[in-house]
Amino acid sequence: MDTKSTDKRVSLLHYIVATIRQNFPELLNFDAELLYIDKAAQVSLENVSADVCELERGMEAARREAESRAHSHAHAHVLRDFIANASDKLRRLRAETKHAQDSFAMCVEYFGEAPRSCDANAFFSLLVRFTRAFKQADAENEQRRRLELAAQQADNVDPNKAKVVQKKQQEAVINELKTKSQSVGEKKLLHQDEVYNGALEDILHGLRSEPYRRADAVRRSHRRRINSHRLSKGLEELDV
Structure with missing residues (x-):
């Protein structure tokens, strides 16, 4: 015993x-x-x-x-x-x-x-x-x-019930990962009209001067250069 x-x-x-x-x-x-x-x-x-x-x-x-x-x-x-x-x-x-x-x-x-x-x-x-x-x-x-x-x-009692629950959990995780991936991609990509010659140098300069910013914000220096570039391009077209 x-x-x-x-x-x-x-x-x-x-x-x-x-x-x-x-x-x-x-x-x-x-x-x-x-x-x-x-x-x-x-x-x-x-x-x-x-x-x-x-x-x-x-x-x-x-x-x-x-x-x-x-x-x-x-x-x-x-x-x-x-x-x-x-x-x-x-x-x-x-x-x-x-x-x-x-x-x-x-x-x-x-x-x-x-x-x-x-x-x-x-x-x-x-x-x-x-x-x-x-x-x-x-x-x-x-x-x-x-x-x-x-x-x-x-x-x-219900052998498929556990599989259904597991599948739903997997789908929820996959959707969450896709959402996060798209959000990160949108934050990293620039709009087409924001790309011009010397844009890479401006981005690097902005990162060094302002390392943190909101995801939907554009740095002021970057915005000023874009506006200046558009203005110069418009004047050239008028001269022509």
Whole structure:
């Protein structure tokens, strides 16, 4: 139970329970054969044996008392009747105790333990904890299986929906890039009537004198040269 996966979510017991459910489902209800392990975990077999020995010593004392008063006491027959009835019960109790000790020794040896070093209380408490952990692991496996199945069904409801959403996102990104590219191109291009001889030198001079300007603005020096060029061209045409 302490051996777990790297994510600490699945233990060795989870794997064992899953294997049993898949290959040996008839073994899942093994606890139905262990009806009284809860009570057995609360009883010490050594204490039971000690109590039986104490009863035997008390019965032997009662016999001696009955023999000593057999002829001198008027109510001696009451003690003799008690001894007769209790002796039979004590013999059955002794036989059942011996059977319990032998059965426990066989059970402990079956699980690879030494009967003398293993107490019944500790042994059955271990079985109780294992049974509860087994049932809990089975319930957790079933819950995990239902969650995985629900996730798969959710993914398979509309397989094309995710593709449509992804395609729309890609188209939105492409349109945004196109818009930005056109905006940058418009900012970099000059109007046709603004191009003349020496325009490149004016642009470089303007960049050095005014490194920052609005995207839709034209530098004043650039505008003055354009106006001067147009005026000179108009005067030449008039002279002609």
